[in-house]
């Protein structure tokens with residue numbers, strides 16, 4: 091008889107694993123707290139506009155292709171390579187840097203400020219590439235059954251990389267480049283891991299290789315939410331039912347296994363195997379009441395920053411603004427050292443702007459533009475009260491207006507704001523932390539909450555706070571890793 095798997099959460103991790111398992115012959119059912127699938131990879135449709143709410147591009151496109159191959163389908167969305175990857179603008183300077191993948195085109199922009207940029211960049215890339223190739227397959231794409239197995243694997247990594255474990259991303263970049271601009275632009279990618287270049291290990295300089303050289307970044311035609319729509323459609327073809335507005339709030343165990351979950355209406359959710367796509371640390375604490383993940387212990391863990399995101403519909407076009415843009419201030423070091431913890435840093439915020447309608451005309455009415463702003467902010471552990479959200483968003487809109495030479499306030503016809511409170515409440519994100527647990531030395535590999543449960547052999551985890559980590563390609567890798575575990579478990583039950 092088919093084994094039944096119940097998946098709690100229809101984020102990318104849950105959806106991808108649901109499809110993998112359904113294709114392997116499992117009877118899959120999913121429940122999702124919200125009224126639509128996607129989790130952080132979500133969408134708002136409002137006032138005639140469409141907004142992607144979280145991710146705006148992804149790297150490692152081959153992981154998605156590999157996933158499609160495993161499921162014997164064609165990827166149910168179309169992705170487009172970004173080149174330039176994005177633009178970077180500094181406060182007080184009219185110059186816009188375009189991050190081209192072509193090294194000559196990239197280097198040209200640094201001729202007046204960074205002597206020998208090309209040579210320096212090539213040297214930096216060589217190291218980043220070696221780091222990537224020596225660690226990704228071995229460490230990131232592997233299940234570890236024990237700490238010992240993890241340590242043995244780490245010992246196989248080329249010892250030449252040891253120094254990057256003991257210095258910050260920024261220190262590593264600083265050793266390669268002399269200008270403030272090059273240092274800030276190259277180290278910006280550390281923010282994509284939910285921390286700053288000053289408290290992210292230099293080992294993650296491998297991300298520079300993934301963005302510029304190895305594969306780059308990709309956008310999805312029609313908006314990022316097409317990924318979710320495509321996967322939900324594939325799941326429907328496999329008769330996988332997703333029950334929306336259904337939140338797992340409790341559980342009952344029997345004979346050392348999980349017997350069933352209970353939803354908010356006290357309805358039983360029963361299966362043979364359970365997969366949790368909710369945050370793997372938060373769920374263990376909040377639902378399973380594990381001491382190791384009590385509120386006190388969660389507070390001691392390192393969580394990524396929060397995001398203040400807002401979605402704006404304009405009744406005009408902005409031809410002067412590119413598709414993906416970073417707007418930085420002129421106090422990078424001071425800002426980066428404060429942004430995780432100190433609300434004061436929001437007086438001079440740094441932010442990202444995505445103009446979704448630039449290449450997806452369906453996402454805004456004719457003559458209009460759909461804008462998505464992301465501003466890194468302290469998570470709820472460091473800033474609980476967000477009564478000042480209007481004030482902060484207005485200061486960002488005002489700064490943006492000045493920088494692009496157009497006052498957009500009178501053009502706004504739609505506005506939605508998510509503070510870390512909305513991020514927490516919608517998706518059960520601890521402290522409203524955008525990317526879940528940080529990728530610090532003590533929270534990666536076998537030291538991250540495992541993708542199998544410590545107590546119940548029929549419970550597994552997928553997603554950002556379990557192995558391997560945060561980001562869309564990682565959710566796809568996470569789904570592959572946990573599928574292997576579930577298959578192995580199911581085989582043993584026969």
Ligand SMILES: Cc1cc2nc3c(=O)[nH]c(=O)nc-3n(C[C@H](O)[C@H](O)[C@H](O)COP(=O)(O)OP(=O)(O)OC[C@H]3O[C@@H](n4cnc5c(N)ncnc54)[C@H](O)[C@@H]3O)c2cc1C
Pocket residue numbers: 098099100101102103104121122123124127128129130131143144145146147148149336337338339367368369397399464516517518524525552553554555559560561562563565
């Ligand atoms: C603002 C922002 C920008 C980002 N930008 C990028 C980017 O550009 N590129 C990139 O690669 N990544 C980006 N990320 C990261 C990326 O979105 C996440 O790493 C990824 O989407 C996480 O997927 P997941 O499946 O692990 O979790 P989630 O998306 O959080 O899905 C978990 C699901 O479980 C549901 N759930 C939780 N608890 C329960 C419960 N008790 N019962 C039932 N359901 C429950 C939630 O509602 C949710 O739908 C960004 C994230 C944010 C917040």
